[in-house]
Amino acid sequence: MRSRWLMFAITFIAILYFYMRDSLVTTSVIGTAITFGLPLAMAAMVGIMCERTGIVNIGIEGTLLVSSFVGFFTASASGNLILGLISAVAMGAISGLLLSLLAVTWKMDQIIAGTIINILATGLTSFFYKQGHTIPSTFPEVDIPGLSSIPFFGPVLFMHGPLTYAGIILIFVLWVALYKTPWGLRSRAVGEHPSSADTAGVSVIKLRYLNVAIAGAFGGLAGAYLTLELVGSWDRGFSAGKGFTALALMIFGRWNPIGALGAAIFFGTAQAVTNQLMITQVVTIPQQFTNMLPYVLTILILAISAGKVRAPAAEGQPYEKEQA
Numbered sequence: 001m002r003s004r005w006l007m008f009a010i011t012f013i014a015i016l017y018f019y020m021r022d023s024l025v026t027t028s029v030i031g032t033a034i035t036f037g038l039p040l041a042m043a044a045m046v047g048i049m050c051e052r053t054g055i056v057n058i059g060i061e062g063t064l065l066v067s068s069f070v071g072f073f074t075a076s077a078s079g080n081l082i083l084g085l086i087s088a089v090a091m092g093a094i095s096g097l098l099l100s101l102l103a104v105t106w107k108m109d110q111i112i113a114g115t116i117i118n119i120l121a122t123g124l125t126s127f128f129y130k131q132g133h134t135i136p137s138t139f140p141e142v143d144i145p146g147l148s149s150i151p152f153f154g155p156v157l158f159m160h161g162p163l164t165y166a167g168i169i170l171i172f173v174l175w176v177a178l179y180k181t182p183w184g185l186r187s188r189a190v191g192e193h194p195s196s197a198d199t200a201g202v203s204v205i206k207l208r209y210l211n212v213a214i215a216g217a218f219g220g221l222a223g224a225y226l227t228l229e230l231v232g233s234w235d236r237g238f239s240a241g242k243g244f245t246a247l248a249l250m251i252f253g254r255w256n257p258i259g260a261l262g263a264a265i266f267f268g269t270a271q272a273v274t275n276q277l278m279i280t281q282v283v284t285i286p287q288q289f290t291n292m293l294p295y296v297l298t299i300l301i302l303a304i305s306a307g308k309v310r311a312p313a314a315e316g317q318p319y320e321k322e323q324a
Helices: 002-021 023-052 060-078 081-105 110-128 153-157 162-180 182-192 194-199 204-231 242-252 257-280 287-305
Strands: none
Touching (some): 023 060, 023 153, 023 162, 023 182, 023 204, 023 242, 023 257, 060 081, 060 204, 060 242, 162 182, 162 204, 162 257, 182 194, 182 204, 194 204
């Protein structure tokens, strides 16, 4: 806990210092940090929802890959971004249901089940991928009147596309739902003591299916954000390890949506600062080292978090209903 607060304090002080020196560059860097960090935060929510219910999901990478693929090519074929968004979210939910089938119904080892989803997504998207497809546009930036003109906070928080706003709102909604509603209490109970939850009248199987499917839909939204709002294109290996990075952020955030969001923004800030240094040529950084940054930070985050966090007690354990 102390390491996380220290990290956030250092980040805040650094932002304040650089803002006083060059407000324009600092505003641009932090705005870019949100852009880079948000898909990781949204992907981390997939893991949080699954693991809070007792299901290990290392198939987030596959969910991002296949949902972004389906969303992009649906939008390209129809010329409609909304249809692309709907199809991406639906594909994410389908990947969640597939994981539930493998892990909950068939009681397969959950690590293997997630690996199957990753391999299946990589194979299918590579096989069906065709070059030359485009979408008419990406989701446009929406400036919130009045708020977007606030110094620093306006451009950073209130000048983004609709999927950015949706993602941030849903993360806070998930936090409220997990800790302030009966559904959240049942979900956490199933992830900690499923037999006790079953005795109390909670259907462990149904709740795990529901939560993993909703989590998959959240991953589909992240995939849609990447391709329909952030990039506007798709290529093989499009997700580029973001699903695995999101797992590290989930652990560092202690399976808490707000903690994972903070870790993702810190991660995005590191990427944004690196990009800014390359643009301004203050420091000459080889492209190979820039590409290494996400993986180096992931290793550091896991090293800092190792031994200091506790996963949900029933995580990864198939549930067998006790016979009367």
